[in-house]
Amino acid sequence: MLATMLVDLDHVFANPLFDPNRNSIGYHPLHSYWAIGAYFLDAIFLKGNYRIIAVGLLFHMFTDFQDFWLWKSMLRLS
Template sequence: MLQTIFHYSFHFLLPGAIAWFFFRRNWKIAWLIMIATMLVDLDHLLASPIFKPNRCSINFHLLHTYPAIVGYGVLFCFKKTRVVAVGLLLHMVTDGLDCLWMR
């Protein structure tokens, strides 16, 4: 239960806090963009079974692989894609914490 609370807090509330502190001028838009990056989880639909409670997403699903994460890091280097990159990287950190929690 506690893991679920942390997981969804990190997916919804933490992006809001990051948007507020670092993108204050347009924090609502930044927050919505970061929430929209959860569409990266559509790659779970390619897995069989689609949902497995104890499966680590990192380096299993296509958009959660290490090369993809490096690509998200590259996106961070450009101002126009920085908010998207922050959302994607935060998503990967959150899923990585889940992997650690499951051990």
């Protein structure tokens, strides 16, 4: 599951590389809604290690979404 963090390589093509006001879900190609749908279908229909990778990618998308809202609330407090 740690290897699914390689999906963040698509952040390298963003300008700026990190923006706390930008939600990576829907912005980066491997974080698009189409990709998330594919990860979801893969988690249902694939077997073995492929299913583990798909579930890891779904967890990754969930944590990226949470990270955006955490940054948003932290910036609002300061």
